[in-house]
Amino acid sequence: MVLPATATPQVAGVQRVLIVSYDGMRPDAIALAPMPNLLGLIDQGAYTLTNAQTIDYPATLPSHASMLSGLCMDKTGIYLDKYFAYMGYSQGVDIFDLAHAAGMRTVMVVGKSKLRQLAEPETTDVFEIDYGEKAISKAVVELIPSGFDLMFVHFAGPDLRGHKYGWMSDAYLKVMRDGDVALGEILQALDDNGLRAGTLILVTADHGGHDKSHIGTTIEDFRIPWILSGPGILHKELTSTIGTVDTAASAAYALGLPLQADWDGIPVYEAFGRPIIKKHDSPPCR
Numbered sequence: 001m002v003l004p005a006t007a008t009p010q011v012a013g014v015q016r017v018l019i020v021s022y023d024g025m026r027p028d029a030i031a032l033a034p035m036p037n038l039l040g041l042i043d044q045g046a047y048t049l050t051n052a053q054t055i056d057y058p059a060t061l062p063s064h065a066s067m068l069s070g071l072c073m074d075k076t077g078i079y080l081d082k083y084f085a086y087m088g089y090s091q092g093v094d095i096f097d098l099a100h101a102a103g104m105r106t107v108m109v110v111g112k113s114k115l116r117q118l119a120e121p122e123t124t125d126v127f128e129i130d131y132g133e134k135a136i137s138k139a140v141v142e143l144i145p146s147g148f149d150l151m152f153v154h155f156a157g158p159d160l161r162g163h164k165y166g167w168m169s170d171a172y173l174k175v176m177r178d179g180d181v182a183l184g185e186i187l188q189a190l191d192d193n194g195l196r197a198g199t200l201i202l203v204t205a206d207h208g209g210h211d212k213s214h215i216g217t218t219i220e221d222f223r224i225p226w227i228l229s230g231p232g233i234l235h236k237e238l239t240s241t242i243g244t245v246d247t248a249a250s251a252a253y254a255l256g257l258p259l260q261a262d263w264d265g266i267p268v269y270e271a272f273g274r275p276i277i278k279k280h281d282s283p284p285c286r
């Protein structure tokens with residue numbers, strides 16, 4: 001594997017990428033909550049609330065490892081939904097490896113400590129754990145003025161409320177509204193620092209859920225939102241079959257980082273208005 005010394009932007013106008021993951025957020029809950037800031041991104045972007053799925057083990061740590069690495073679970077080696085230091089970090093070349101090797105500033109702000117296992121500390125210039133939607137947005141808003149090239153933000157609330165009160169419960173929808181307020185604060189900070197126009201924003205989730213779990217017995221456990229908004233992105237509902245592994249590939253493509261031959265994910269070219277070079281006939285990693 002050869003890592004690049006520099007990156008050439010592949011998509012005109014994209015200067016940085018922000019990936020936001022709402023843990024356990026079902027796509028059909030977005031309008032019900034409602035989440036006006038996220039609905040605004042959907043309105044301005046390319047999205048699907050029906051055609052995207054996570055991997056065959058719809059759990060937080062394995063799913064996020066695949067989201068950020070473009071690899072199915074057999075290649076990340078993240079089989080367990082708990083951080084065990086002896087297992088090491090997610091294997092393979094992930095989007096943080098590529099961005100950091102290209103000299104980009106990389107930032108992760110997460111709501112669960114086990115997400116440390118997603119990327120080696122040396123590839124994240126900033127890594128913060130904060131608890132609660134408000135604390136996450138406060139941290140991100142404070143970091144934005146220093147700039148970033150790749151940022152991953154993780155809100156834990158929907159999953160925590162889902163397990164306690166049930167997916168689609170009032171408490172679940174309420175924390176999604178809190179997460180949407182947090183998103184609004186982050187968007188405002190991008191605006192205030194003159195960074196919004198050059199930022200590609202990708203909003204997704206690691207899994208859905210039903211009743212009080214996401215064990216993988218119903219499609220609602222696997223289905224995730226996939227929303228892309230920013231420079232070079234068409235305004236349309238996507239028809240592509242998307243897997244969470246396509247998140248890393250799409251981010252790499254937008255940043256001009258080399259797509260890796262062993263990745264299971266591919267860029268969602270449809271969102272960029274490019275011809276579909278290769279497509280999944282069924283969700284990858286299922």
Ligand SMILES: [Zn+2]
Pocket residue numbers: 023024059060061159206207
């Ligand atoms: Zn989760």
